[in-house]
Amino acid sequence: MAQAAALWQAGRYAEAEAEARSVAAARSRRRDDAYGPLASSIAALAMGAQGRHAEAATAYDALLPVFGRVFGAEHPYTLKLRSDRAQALSALDRYAECEAECAAVVRAAARGTGPDMALVGTAARNGQIYALNARGRHPEAEALAREALAGRPAADRFTLVLRLGLARSLNGQARHGEALTEAEGADEVHRGLPETQRVPETGAVQLARATALLGLGRATEARVPAAAALDACLAAFGPDHHRTAEARTLLGRFDDA
Numbered sequence: 001m002a003q004a005a006a007l008w009q010a011g012r013y014a015e016a017e018a019e020a021r022s023v024a025a026a027r028s029r030r031r032d033d034a035y036g037p038l039a040s041s042i043a044a045l046a047m048g049a050q051g052r053h054a055e056a057a058t059a060y061d062a063l064l065p066v067f068g069r070v071f072g073a074e075h076p077y078t079l080k081l082r083s084d085r086a087q088a089l090s091a092l093d094r095y096a097e098c099e100a101e102c103a104a105v106v107r108a109a110a111r112g113t114g115p116d117m118a119l120v121g122t123a124a125r126n127g128q129i130y131a132l133n134a135r136g137r138h139p140e141a142e143a144l145a146r147e148a149l150a151g152r153p154a155a156d157r158f159t160l161v162l163r164l165g166l167a168r169s170l171n172g173q174a175r176h177g178e179a180l181t182e183a184e185g186a187d188e189v190h191r192g193l194p195e196t197q198r199v200p201e202t203g204a205v206q207l208a209r210a211t212a213l214l215g216l217g218r219a220t221e222a223r224v225p226a227a228a229a230l231d232a233c234l235a236a237f238g239p240d241h242h243r244t245a246e247a248r249t250l251l252g253r254f255d256d257a
Contacts, residue, residue: 001020001023001035001038001039001042003019004016004019004020004023004039004042004043005042007019008020008042008045008046008049009196009199010195010196010199011049011199011202011236013046013049013050013237014046014050016042016043016045016046017042017043017046017047017050020039020040020042020043020046021039021040021043023035023036023039024036024037024039024040024043027039032069032070033070034070034071037063037066037067037070038077040059040063040066041060041063041067041077041081041084043059044056044059044060044063044084044088045084047059048084048087048088048091049200049237049241050237050238050240050241051237051238051239051240051241051242051244052240053088053091053092053240053241053242054092056088056091057085057088057089057092060081060084060085060088061085063081064078064081064082064085067081074108074111074112076109076112076114076116076117076119076120079105079108079109079112079117079120079124080120080123082101082104082105082124083101083102083105083120083123083124083127085101086098086101086102086105086124086127086131087102087127087130089101090127090130090131090134090242091241091242093134095131095134095135096131096135098127098128098130098131099128099131099132099135102124102125102127102128102131103124103128105120105121105124106121106124106125106128109121109124119158122148122152122158122162123158125144125148125162126148126158126161126162126165128144129141129144129145129148129162129165129166129168129169130165130168132144132169133165133168133169133172136172138168138169138170138172138173139169139173141165141166141168141169141172142166142169142170142173145162145163145165145166145169146166148162149162149163149166155189155192156193156197157193157197157200157201159189160186160189160190160193160197160201161201161204163182163185163186163189164182164183164186164201164204164205164208166182167179167180167182167183167186167208167211167212168208168211170182170212171208171211171212171215174215176211176212176213176215176216177212177216179208179211179212179215180209180212180213180216182208183205183208183209183212184209186204186205186208187205187209190205199236202232202233202236202237202243203228203229203230203232203233203236203243203244203247204229204243206225206226206228206229206232206247207225207226207229207243207246207247207250209222209225210222210223210224210225210226210229210250211250213225214226214250214253214254219254222254223251223254226247226250226251226254227251229243229247229250230244230247230248230251233247
């Protein structure tokens with residue numbers, strides 16, 4: 001389990017998936033064993049990180065009743081699985097489902113106590129913000145992002161993703177100067193994080209910055225981070241990942257700019 005988690009954190013997703021599957025298979029005959037389901041959830045995360053979003057969603061669907069039985073419906077592990085599943089749905093353009101599920105997880109986490117519940121709630125809030133932006137509801141996404149950022153105690157990975165969500169909402173409202181400021185702030189947070197916390201957001205800062213610059217009419221400047229984002233996403237996640245697709249789409253806009 002520790003090896004699978006370490007491989008995932010290092011961005012070695014295929015190896016993480018293989019290791020997690022091995023653990024899950026070794027524990028498969030133990031009905032109420034915790035390690036097998038947790039290993040399977042790491043495998044699902046690794047599938048999504050490799051751009052196999054439909055497979056990941058199917059894996060999460062199968063794991064949900066198992067987590068409910070083993071851990072309980074409102075255990076942090078179960079709520080995290082629901083949040084991860086919702087964000088896999090978002091990668092499949094199932095934004096309304098993602099938004100609704102993330103909002104439900106936020107409410108459930110708020111009923112709990114402890115740091116794990118707070119982290120799960122913030123992760124789900126981030127998924128909700130992403131889905132709202134994808135549905136064109138940018139003012140709502142902005143309000144949620146600002147509210148969540150106001151409660152952050154430190155510049156950690158959640159600060160990073162929330163600032164990126166805020167930048168996305170501002171870009172969506174054509175407030176590109178403000179979005180550029182948020183993207184630059186997110187870049188500062190990103191550079192200050194340990195490597196293991198930077199890997200999952202590969203390419204995201206460059207995409208936010210490039211989108212803002214393009215919106216400001218600074219296409220020549222914007223092309224550099226856009227191209228860097230695509231190269232980084234291809235190397236980290238492969239051609240089928242949703243962020244790789246976003247970078248490819250953004251680069252396509254330069255032909256029309």
